[in-house]
Amino acid sequence: MQIFPKEIILNGKNYEIDKLLNNEFLDEIQNEVLEFLKNWYDEKDYLVVHTSGSTGTPKEIKLEKSFIAKSAKRTLKFFNLQKFDKVLLCLSLDYIAGKLMVVRALIGGLNLCVAKPNSDFAFLKYEKESFKFVAMVPNQVYKLLDTPSNFSKIDTLLLGGQALSSSLKDELLKVKTKCYIGYGMTETATHIALKRVNLKDANENYKVLEGIKIWLENGCLAIKMPGLEKPLITNDLANIINENEFEILGRADNIIISGGLKFIPEVIEKKLESYIDKPFFISSKIDEKLGHKIVLVIETKKDESYKKQIQKVFEEHLSRYERPKEIYFKDEFKRTKTGKIIRKL
Incomplete structure (x- = not known):
């Protein structure tokens, strides 16, 4: 060609x-x-x-x-x-x-x-x-x-x-x-x-294309491919299934350390996405006791009854320490030109 x-x-x-x-x-x-x-x-x-x-x-x-x-x-x-x-x-x-x-x-x-x-x-x-x-x-x-x-x-x-x-x-x-x-x-x-x-x-596994090599560096996906002068170390936390398959867990720069425990926001989001019918993301705020506390930010007008429904979802589908301590409502999220949510409070 x-x-x-x-x-x-x-x-x-x-x-x-x-x-x-x-x-x-x-x-x-x-x-x-x-x-x-x-x-x-x-x-x-x-x-x-x-x-x-x-x-x-x-x-x-x-x-x-x-x-x-x-x-x-x-x-x-x-x-x-x-x-x-x-x-x-x-x-x-x-x-x-x-x-x-x-x-x-x-x-x-x-x-x-x-x-x-x-x-x-x-x-x-x-x-x-x-x-x-x-x-x-x-x-x-x-x-x-x-x-x-x-x-x-x-x-x-x-x-x-x-x-x-x-x-x-x-x-x-x-x-x-x-x-x-x-x-x-x-x-x-x-x-x-x-x-x-x-x-x-x-399943949730990606399969690499021909000639691509993958491994982990500090928990993040590393990629070697024809044409790259040196391996590319991404910011994506991953799980390597085998030499040809991997799953993405979340981004390293999104990790939240709360009460001495490490949380991946995308993992929490995955547990919630089937039960929350509005765009949302997990973030954190500085907290005196926890260092950072987990919060949920949702794209909709503030609604106390809806807030209670979401809190019930937390109780049913998240472990005690994963549960967001606060819920923030935003009329509209900022997004990139390609439609990705900009994850900022």
């Missing part, structure tokens, strides 16, 4: 790259694709990309184009994507996930259809089309569920951007589309591992 092929199939039309780079579309999103192609085909051997900022200030990093291409090839191989297969780009090209959709189409000779990456995305533009492969963030999938028949138009759906709620997983069990979630980050040029999320016997 060539990293810089001479042609691309865009919305069903075959374009010569040389001619396309001197062209301009009237369609806004196609112009964004064109701008990306100009960057991909320029003289530099790297792309400048930006992290999402979900765990801190967004940062600018450089990724070698050959490294990005290897990521695209792994995805093409895993999902058995073949030349002329129709795929849909409905993610922002500001971030690596959107860029990789274009690179996969280029390298694999795929038919790349494009649509605006709105959170209220629907198949209005392509209502008569079907797709072999589509990547979305959960907010888009929720919208898709408003018209479940849309799933019949998608063979494989890749989700990313944030963890899936138990309610979304339950809804996806009802569709025939093969649904996967990826584990990865900007530094790895998207996913290095995948798991199927809509099988009734699906």
Whole structure:
């Protein structure tokens, strides 16, 4: 497979790259694709990309184009994507996930259809089309569920951007589309591992893609992969099942030490997510006796009766020391552009 092929199939039309780079579309999103192609085909051997900022200030990093291409090839191989297969780009090209959709189409000779990456995305533009492969963030999938028949138009759906709620997983069990979630980050040029999320016997383990090595460093996932000069030590607390499988427990920088005990917020959240029907997260506040006390922050207007319901959930499903000492109500959480909740009180 060539990293810089001479042609691309865009919305069903075959374009010569040389001619396309001197062209301009009237369609806004196609112009964004064109701008990306100009960057991909320029003289530099790297792309400048930006992290999402979900765990801190967004940062600018450089990724070698050959490294990005290897990521695209792994995805093409895993999902058995073949030349002329129709795929849909409905993610922002500001971030690596959107860029990789274009690179996969280029390298694999795929038919790349494009649509605006709105959170209220629907198949209005392509209502008569079907797709072999589509990547979305959960907010888009929720919208898709408003018209479940849309799933019949998608063979494989890749989700990313944030963890899936138990309610979304339950809804996806009802569709025939093969649904996967990826584990990865900007530094790895998207996913290095995948798991199927809509099988009734699906577990919580990610399976690494070909050529990826994993282990733990101080409880956090470490990754070695072709193209990285040195291993990447993540901030994700993990459990290694075997050399090819792992599960993510939470982030090291979210750990709460309360009363001398260590708590992983994401582990507590997992125990609660089936019983709380609003977006929420576990955090902490400074406390004279405990050092830090565990608190729950929920996205809804303050409601004393609802508060009592949640406290009852704490009693029934959490151990004594895991139970949040306070509940904070917020009308609206701050989120990144990719939809991740910014976990701040």
